[in-house]
Amino acid sequence: MVAENRLIQRRYRLLDTIGRGGMGEVWRALDESLGRQVAVKCLKPLGPRHEPSFLQVLRERFRREARVAAALQHRGVTVVHDFGEDDGTLFIVMELLSGRNLSQLLDDNRRQPLPVPDVIEIAEQVTAALAYTHEQAIVHRDLKPANIVRTADGTVKICDFGIARLGHDIGFTARLTGTGVAMGSPHYMSPEQIGGHGVDHRSDLYSLGCVLYEIATGVPPFDLGDAWAVLVGHRDQVPKPPRTLRPDLPEAYERIVLELLAKDPDDRPRDADELGKRLTDARHPHPGRATVAAGFADVTVPVPPLPFWTEGMTFGSPVGATRRPQRYPVDGTATVLTGTWTGGIAPQDSGASPAAALASPAPPDDRRAALAELAGRHTAALNLGRLGRWEEAGEAHRALAAARERLLGPDHPDTLTSRLEAGHALGRLGRHFEAHQIYAEVLAGRERALGPDHPDALSCRHHVARNLGRLGRLEDCRAMAQEVAAARVRVLGAQHPDTLATYCELAHVLGKLGMWTEALHTYQEIAAARAATLGPDHEDTLTARYEVGIGLGRLGRGAEALALYRDLVVDRTRAQGADDPETLRARHGLGVSLGRQNRWQEALVEAREVAAARARVLGPEHPDTLVSRRETAVALGWLGRWSEALDVYRQVADARERVLGAAHFDALASQGDLAQCLEQLGRRDEAAARRRRVAALHQERAVRRARKRDGTWSAGPRVSSG
Template sequence: MGRMLNGRYRLVESLGAGGMGEVWRAVDERLARTVAVKLVRPDNVDSDEAVARFQREARLTGQLSGHANVVILHDFGEHEGSVYAVMELVRGRTLSAILRDTGPQPIPRAADWAGQVSSGLAAAHAAGIVHRDIKPANLMVLDDGTVKILDFGIAGFHQAVTQSRRLTQTGAIIGTPLYMSPEQARCENVGAAGDLYSLGTILYQMLTGRAPFRHDEPLGVLRMHLMEHPRPPRELRPDLPADLDSLVLSLLAKAPTDRPGNARTVRERLLPFAARPGRAPAPSDAPGPPEPNAAGPDSANPAQATTRTATSPTVAEPHRDLERRLREIEDLAEEGHFAAAAQRTRSCLPELERAYGPEHPETLRARRKLAYLTGKSGDPERAVVLYRELVTELDRVYGRRHPETLAARYYLASNAGRAQDHTTAARVHAELLPDLAAAHGPDAHRVLTTRLYLAFEVGETGEHGRAVALLDALVPDLVRVLGPDHGTTLRARHYHAAYTGYAGAPADAARLYHQLLAEHTRIHGAGHSEAARTRARLRHWQDRARCP
């Protein structure tokens, strides 16, 4: 059943471990929701001051719940000598993984992501909260391009633990050397300006592909933070605008007082360079049918993405009224007014083409937004037409494996399925799979879920036997990679059982649903809605098996 914390949080799957403890995927049994639990090892909880610090910072972090760029903290507590924090479970990729796989980012994307981090830091600093460990591994890029800051409060707790052990007196350093401010390297108190310095190191790396200071030894990196000035990023990337180069260098100023005054100022200075005044497309894991919310898979050729952006027509000063209208469209979409947002996007397109050019990333992204909003507003047939036209254009401008192209192809398939054109949906998913596998490997989550969508759409065309064959191959891979309790694995087993029945084997379908019911009961409990639905499906196929 998995370890229980205080009779409420059942630990299901370890998601990773670090110096302080482990992060688990867990189930909140009281609210029947999946959460992330950061569980601090008991040996790190060796003083009342450390626990009190953890609780204080957790309460402060709770004030940030609801901010788009901060992971929500749901709860915290103590259990059998450990302390834990319960957070929203977010799916995406850490920025460290993205930078490792793709290197330098297109300027608009780097500015957009850094701007979102600035927005989260601005809210935290206004509440009196300093992160102290801003680094790519603590930034999660979600499916829709949102960047969320992880681990608020944990670095402060870590500091309290090490201070309680008097480690700082023997030269122990709290933080990550590549992204550490000079004052942090000197073991001084870190304020908001320290977070901004760390953001500057990350922005430098996103733009140039390398951290501002590198050395074979951590102490060598710390000495460079203290004593050396970074090479201007524009020397490494000549297409970098002078104002953006200046902003990066100001963030990396040695003295905190020489850095920008606050995170809000940084965000405002980044806006003119951002992909759009909202969220940029991002590497993602696609959601399950029928309603997608992912921005699309990542590029297999990041160099191509950077080159295309750099050589596209640009406008030094975007039209302010147009920028304002695009922000209003984002607000409408976030509030769920999809039809109105689609209409306004449609009216902006001619001006975008005049301001930027028809092949500029801003214009092409707006066309994808229009197609997406059209589908969300209840017109998937029209969305299919828009996506089909857009895919042809994106393939010509960027290539078939660019993130924008992959995203548009995915949404073309998902909207075709919603429009009941399952043949087109299955064909597009089948064509998408080899490009995703080439970019990310056969075991990547986005590849596995696309295989699931393909099986679903094939089944909906009436080819039930072919769907069963696809799922026969997929389910063992899902169990191996994601685990037997993962939602995607369970959904695949449901489709497998259903299409087995529709393929003419109701007794086998009943057997598969019987096994699935046992799993749902074990995971959720006999009274859970998933168990009830599975029980109803089991009875359906049992009845069909008795009455051929």
């Protein structure tokens, strides 16, 4: 159809074919203007047997839907960079994804169901992407495993929005009409789609139910002999409950899948937002137990005796960056698109480079089995981290990185991903110097294999920048964060979630440097961008607004901060409920702002209510609960009620020392609070004794940090921020 090495629009150099399908070909190409690799989809000429009017409609729909797809900006939607026509060939330029689509994942696993954590992870990410696209009045209409990709970093992306809508509008379903244009898949079509009735966003929810059923059980809900039998099944038959095929699937998720597969759209969840809330509600692990995937089998293991408040804890950036769902990386570097486009060629795994992967033959069964085993080991290692067992998680990731290097090579994306996760584990253990060494080496490998502007390389540079901040190298962190943000704007766009995540890191370090005017301006821009792309009630938008409130408070603009927090509490309560931890965080900010306005009686009432709610929701010794209890003591002190304040300060100090250790920064701060309170009560000798103890612990902490730095820092390369 088109020739290798052809230059499209004097910009996109076609390198090699990724796949072929009914509508055309997909090429790996080089964008010579920006020096990055992309995927180029070329529409196949349909020939003289089609009516001219049909061809005209096809071209117009192609152009219109390409514009629609290009306007979508969400982490869970494949990025469209460009589209056009070159010498009679219509084309779309999209981001080049490294990963596997869900159909390929099932094939890799010999059509066995995916691990339960993977099913949950995929369900939540696809639901978030559908919520966004449905808000833009876009209905996919062809959601299926081949159109959903899980990339090497665990991100789940929906592909082919434009093509799917195009197919529905023209009015064809390929495998039924025989036109040769792949416009639908019987196994995933909703009853209203089949009957030719009106289709809305709930049709996508039905298709998602079909996808979740298949990845949870290994088979579609109506796995019948031919296309017509499948369509009749969708219309008339009740699907077999998934737990009859997969007993370890939690009942809550079975209920959700069956509700999605309701014949009547009115019986399904109202929209993707409601579905997202149901998925969140379903995440209730049994106390003291957790599931860890070992290989592709799920085994239940006892959780070690961690504090109650660690259950369900997420470990995101402290600056409120975009929340990234727990990642379950997959094996295989091959670029993945969709079954519609790649039905004829399935890219296979390789051990050397992405280019070699695209040209390599299918791996033998033993190689597939080895890759499947490594994928399971990666999932198990990630779950150890989710349980807070970072030492074990780090060891597991290091061993896995060595195994992947032997099988795939040192610069293979999956090898580098495992090494990166080992660095994350070290960071969680406070071993930031060692983490820095790993980040630097992974960054060098990714830039070697992919180029400095590849999204994966930029993701690694983002981690390097953040880790520089943890090392106290704030100016280096600021400089590198600015560079990464500028690169992500250039490559991904100014409003891409990853770009905004880097701007969050930049704003955070600006605040730590005392540059609060610049930090506030950055947070305000992030909040505005997220509101425009994600909506005003999206979690990430609300998080950015909270950070704006912090900036206003730091700059002494207390009245503005107070008004912001009042509105934020209302919006959080509406979107997530009164007892959601983030709603309580907004209420905490409201209480602090009341205190800064010298409205201490109101601040005391708010602090007590939030402390009680956090104790009920998070536990009495959760760090956030203790922060609210400390705020209660602060308010009591300002009201002159020092004896009451002393009791609360002492309780907080004892809890922090018990949970965090005597030398932890927060525990030391609590000892300082106690000393100040004792001074106010005239108990100067006790206050002096507290301060001496704090000084001794600070000195001990400094010595330990110096020894750790001297023992590990010199061994690692120094990453320049320039």
